Every structure is written in C-alpha cells, then in structure tokens.
Amino acid sequence: TPAPLTLTLSGAAGQIGYSLLFRVASGEVFGPDQPVRIRMLEAPGAVRAAEGVAMELQDAAAPLVADVDISDQPRRAFDGADLAILVGARPRTAGMERADLLEVNAGIFGPQGEAINSVANEGIRVLVIGNPANTNTMIVAAHAPDVPRNRFSALTRLDHNRALAQLAARSGAPVGEISRVTIWGNHSRTQYPDVRHALIQGRPALEVVDREWAEGEFIDTVAQRGGAIIAARGGSSVASTATAIIDHVHRRLHGVREGDWSSAGRISDGSYGVPEGLVCSYPVISRDQEWEIVQGLEVDAFSRARIDASVAELIEEREAVRHLGLI
Template sequence: MKRPVRIAITGAAGSISNSLLFRIAAGDMFGPDQPVILQLIERPEAMPALHGMAMELEDCAFPLLHTVRLHDNAEAGFKNVHYAILLGARPRGPGMERKDLLSANAEIFSRQGRALNDHANHDVKVVVVGNPANTNALIASRNAPDLSPSQFTAMSRLDHNRTKGMLANHTGCNPTDIRRVAVWGNHSATQYPDLRHAETFGMPVFPSLDLNWVENDFIPRVQKRGAEVIAARGQSSAASAANAVIDHMRDWALGTPPGDFTSMCIVSDGSYGVAKGIVFSFPVCCRYGRYQIVQNLAMDEASLKRLKTTEAELLEEKAAVDHLLPKETEEAHNNLSIRLRSGAVRYAEEDNDDDSPATVLRTDRVM
C-alpha cells in the first residue's frame, strides 16, 4: 500500500463536493491502491453540514480513506497538501455581471493563493473550479510567489467531457472511441470546443460532420451547456463537474492515454499566439505528474478568430483585477519556462496535527 496523499477541498459542504468526496475516497481519482487524507475546508457557518459529510464518509467504510480533517480556514486546511481542489467561490447572484463576480471572488482567491504558498507541499497541484475559474486561478497563482505558475490550473475538463459526450451522441460512437478533441480559452460562453483534430477509431471525424451542425448547433450548445442545465434542473452542474475534477486530477497525476490529449486551463506561455500570463485552456498531454501543451495543431482562420475572441475576454477580466495581482509575480507568469518543478510527490514529516481536534476520522491508529 502506498503512503497516503493529502487532498484539500474548499467549499467542501457544497453540492459538487457531495458528488466528489465519495469518489475520491473510493479510489476513482488516484487509483485503487492510493490511500488519501481529506482536508476539508468550509466557512464557519457551514461546519455543521461538513461534519455531516464526514459522518457519511465514515459510514461508507472506505478502505482507502486514511484521515478526514475539517477546517474553517484555508491556512490550516492547506497544510502539507499535495493536491488542492478549490470549489468554493461566491456564486453569481441576481443581476450580477461577470465583473461583479470577479470582484466578489478576488479576496477569496488572493487569500487562498497566499495560504497555498505558505502552507502547502512545495509541489502542490492546484485546480480551481469556482467561477470565473480562469481568472480566479490567475489571482491565486499571482499571490503564491514561491510556487511555480504551472502548479495552478483551472478546469475546462467539464467542457472537454461535454464535447466528447455530445459528439458521441451525434455520431453513435462510444466516448472512449473518441480522441483528440480540444477546448480552447475561457471557461465561459466564449470558449472554443474544437473538433477539427478529433478521431474515432483512429480516423478523422471532422470531414464526415455537417459544418452547419458544428457551427450553429454543437459549438453554441457546448458553450452554453451550463445555463441549459440550470434551466432544466434549477441548479448548476454538480455531478458532471465532480466527474470532471476526478478526470482532471487523475490525468495530471497519472498521465493521459497514449495518442490522446486533454484540455486544461493553464498559464499561457505564448503558444498559438495566445497572450502570455493569462490562464487559458489548451490541449495538453500529461506524463509523470507534468503537462505539456500539444504543439503544431493546424488552425484555420475561423479557429484563430475564436481563440482571439476568448483571449480578449480573459484579457478584459485580467485588467479588471490587475490591482489585485502582485507585481513581483508578473515576470514569472509572463516568462514561463517549466511546467512543474517536479512530478514527484513529496511527503511531509509525520504531521502531529493529525491528532488535533480537526481530525474527525483516522484509520491508522494501530499502525
């Protein structure tokens, strides 16, 4: 049995977490032989609900669940963690514009970036899910001067999975038979779900597709799928978002399948002419805990125009929060030369805090 890895989750009493925690504890994220320590973080007023989640985790008797710790602050919750999943964010209220949402979330992610910088494992891998995810990830990263910008990502895997699912439904293929789809840009209605490099059974799929369907049905539907779900259910995507978190972190840690790639929002290094220093979704391959942008994909004029549209939105968002981005981290973000310091997991020394009052479940007492 491997040594346990520490996973911090903010917004841990929320609906996405309710679908996520039990799958992590069951081994869906890192495999059936990887024990996990869950360090769950919530607002003080949500701690009773979080205790209820911990009770249910205990009642499931997951053999891989080593320890559960509950925290009402990020500084304690991020201590020594190897992976951080930032679900918690201020939701958009009635009449709120995207810029209002940016301002409301800025302080949350500034603090979380500082807390990760000061308390997390030196090679922590971070995924931001709380919207607007790309710019929230940028704020967190810019407030973590001792960590590499490449350790911070935002999640476009939900859009990637939606792309595969809709294409599979349209063509009659199984999603596992579809490879090399990509999502570019912002996790918003300007994103570009790209089928031009997609394959089924090793054969290009794009030539067989109706271009009218692609442009006027498929792309707009992927872009607005979140709103479509809300209109149908009365609440935002939760189970599918949790599934995408599992996929995102599993591929990052364990690698993408040979011959395929996934989509991740990462700090741009200028590839495909995208402005440096913004968090932008690219097609990437993952190996040994690292990721690399897939280069030299052919891009037609229409695709490049879509990239510029979503890039412009991200640059506008960045400008709106520029006063919250410390200048000392600007150079590292604009001149990114590495993807991760190390793909290896580093373990902290024995953490005495595992016997603190925050620990509500521990299963290694006889070890």
C-alpha cells in the same frame, strides 16, 4: 500501502464536494491502494454543514480515508497539501455585476494562494473549479509565487467531456473512439470547442460530421450546456463536474491515451499567441505527472477568430481585477 496523500478541498460542504468526496473515498481519484487525508476548507457559515458531510464520510467506513479535518482557515487547510481542489467560490446572485463577481472571488482566491505558498507540500498541484475558474486560477497562482507555474490548472475537462458526448451523439460512434477534441479559451460561453484535429474512429471528424453543425450548433450546445442543465434539472452540473475532476486528476497522474489529449486551463507561456500569464484552456498531455501544452497544431482563420474572442474576454476579466493590486 503507500503513505497517505493530502487532499485539500475547498467548498467541501457544497454540492460538488458532496459528490466528489465519496468518490475520493472509494479510490476513484488516487487509485484503490492510495490512502488519502482529506482537509475540508469551508466558509465559516458552512463549517457545521461540512461537519455533517464528514459524519457521512465516516459512515462510509472507507478504508482509504486516513483522516478528515475541517477548517475555515486556509493556513490550516492547506498544511501539507499534495493536491488542492478549489471548488468553493461565491456564486453570482441576482443583480450582481460581472465585475463584482470577479472582485469577490479575487478576495477568496488571493489568501488561499498565499496559504498554499507557505504551507502546502513541495509537490502541490492546484486545480480550480470555482468560477470564474480561469481568472481565479490566475489570482491563486499570483499569490503562490514559489509554486512552479505549470502546477496550476483550471478545470475545462467538463467542457471537453461535453464536446466528446455531442460528437458521439451526432456520429453514432462510441465516445471512447473519439479523440483529439480541444477546448480553447475561457470556461464560459465564449469557449471554443474545436473538432478540427479531432478523430472519430480514426477518421478526421469533419469527414464524419457536417461542417456547418461543427462550426455552429455544436459549439453553442457545448458552450451553453451548463445553462441547459440548470434549465432542465433546476440546479447546476454537479455529478458530471465531479466526474470531470476525476478525469482531469486521473489523466494527469496516469497520462492520456497514446495519440489523444485532454483540455485544461493553463497559465499561458505565449503558446498559440495567447498573452503570457492569462489562464487559457489548451490541449494538454501529461508527462511525469505534469501537464504540457500540445504544440504545433495548425490554427486556421476560423479557429483563430474563435480563440481570439475568448482570449479577449480573459483580458477583460484580468483588467476588471487589476485595480485590486492582486495581480
């Protein structure tokens, strides 16, 4: 058996943590032969709850779980981390302004970035789920300057999966025979789920589904799916988010299918006209376990306007936290 990998999971006592941890334990994330050391990072008030989760994890008697540690101290939690999955965030509460939300979360993700910079393993990868995920990723990366920029991602695979599912439902094609869907922009209602390069059973998606739907209802359905789940279930997306985290990590480690790509929020290098430094969702493939932005896709006027609108929101978010001096 290989030496254990170290996974640091923030927000481990939360809903997504509760769903994800047992799938890590069963080998779905790193594979059936890869032991894992789990470090849970929680807010002080949730350490007790994290202990309860750890008790259940112990009761799963999972041979792959080498060790579990719980802490509210980022420096302890990220010590020796190979992968950091950052789920813990302050949710928006009634009456809270968007700017306040951004500020409170900047206060969480800045110190975590500092800790990652000083104590994580050299090969550290950081995947941010906690919202606002794109801007939180930018902040964590700004505080970990020694970590290569391409090691940071914001999760948009859930949006990608939602787009695949809607296309499958509309076309009647199996979800596995749909490829090259892209989520561009922010993980928010302004995101742009793009089918212009997508293939459904080898045919251009726009020859299979009607354009009016693809440019209207489809985009709204994907972008507002989180709200629809809350309305129906009485709680936000949890199990599907854990699935998307697994899909993201799995594809980074093992690559995407030949001819296909995934979507992930990446620190922009200026690709597709997105200002450098913003964290924007792009089409990505994985090479040698590193994400790369797919280059050279044609962006027509419709796509350009949609991407620009979401990027405008990312710029606003960056401006809202700039005065904190964290970026």
